Amino acid sequence: MSKIENLTMTNIAIISGSHREQGNSHRVANYIAHLLQGNENKVDNIDITKVPFWDEGLWGEESLAKKWEMWEPISEHLKISEALIIITPEYGGMASPIISNFLLIASSEEIGHKPALLVSVSESRGGAYPVSQLRGFSSKNNHLCWIPDHVIIRNVNNFLDEVNTGKESYTSKVLNYSIKILLEYATALGYVRQSGNVDYEEFPYGM
Template sequence: MKTLIISASQRADSQSSRIAGLLNTRYFNNSADLLDLAAKPLPEWDGTGFDRDDVKAVKARALAADALVLVVPEWNGMAPSAVKNFFLWCGAAELAHKPALLVGVSAGTGGAYVINEMRTSSYKNSRLLYLPEHLLMRDVENLWVNDTPTKSDTYLSERTRYAVNLLEAYAKALAPVRKQALETMGAFTNGMS
């Protein structure tokens, strides 16, 4: 399975980037493609520039993926604009009928608002299929940093393994569905609103 892990923070050296890297190391054996939006791989969307090499490169990475993991920080109860920008550039051609695991990141006890925001505002035209499971990485600065795991570290490690196993199962199961859906989509490339 080819997995694209997206660190959705536009802040350099973010906790989202750290968590994305740890997910890759611990749960994907460093085989996932890691896209860090803080590196500014995409220009701000303005409806033009589809022939740009940087845009083509990110779209190709999304297209090559069988599944996605989106590590999204909660900033003032909202997702950062960088992840919204990603969904303006990458749509159904790259993402339709692929499973995605949402990972909310919070410095405090939040993180749930970005899960809701991503579920309601990023799937319509991309046709990305979010798993019913998601992960919340709360008090993230203290998560997975000690040599001796805390109770929270252990729980989230086990929960993450469960969610990643589900993502892999969904990716395998949806492969023929994706093929059929793309072949028959025709004029219905956008979702209904």
Template sequence: MNICIISASTREKSASLNVANFVCTQLKQLSVTSQVSILNLHQANLPMWQEGLTPNSDIEIQLNQADGFVFVVPEWHGMTPPAFKNIFFFFNACFAHKPVYIVTVSAGTGGRYPISELRMSSYKNSFINYIPVSTVVDHVNDTINDKGEFIAQSDFIAQRIDEGLQFLLEYSHALCQVRDSAIFKEKRFKNGL
């Protein structure tokens, strides 16, 4: 099983990357047989999409090899960062029939809007499968430090992430069968609805 965690912030020292590091540690503890990688959009240097532009093949390989994803997404002005949504323009097909657990991040009490935005606008052509569990990490700087360590007084968020990751692993196993099926290989309607 191969799980890719995407830190969706382009900031150099982002709270999203801190959360991604915490999630990575948790995943490795839950599933010692799984391979876990982090795609840090700050380091990816992915240009904004334009027709005819060739994407970075290393990123495409990492996304194609994944059986499931964790999206760690900050809320910027009530939205998903454009650099993260850009990933769907370049690598749309890499997400087909693969599960995603969304974890959103906010320095305050935000973080909810990216969940509905991603569920609404990124699934059609990608055939991505968002699992029904998601987690909002409010007051992120009081919850997970810059070393990726959980520091909150209550373990509520840690428990939510544990639950989400366990569901993600189960969905990842189940959807491997879908991707091995004849109907997946047929690709009759490649653009969804």
């Protein structure tokens, strides 16, 4: 599969939510990073696997604050990103707790009104439930914008074997196409963020 080229430089954050060090979602993340690597893109594979579960330390409770120092570099990366690719394994018919926790912690200032491509990973024939879950329940407070296309990578081991030997499949084509569309949304939503109409002071949490 040929690399993805685009004319404008886009800052892309790739986030993988496997709970397993050698998880397939991380392997998919590395493959996507490889697809995007080129002169015109800046790609950051952001490691969120050590992010603590949310607690009040994130909101400044002093006795709990120390552990949240690790969020600072992640926050900085997110703030400069213009598009996100979020990869979740399907665990028990759900998005992984690491991904749900990330979407609880990441704020509008970090990911609000930025386009995100959702990639769901299954070792077998699953993968639809996390898409449904995250599309419905994940962006009210953080104002992330899931783009209309998503990618479900079923039989992920076969998928990775195929793409790593240069073989195309319907899934690999959908992935390439969706990333191209994501990059267009990156440009388009930049205008929304710069419009002066985004108001997180008065409307921080939606309805």
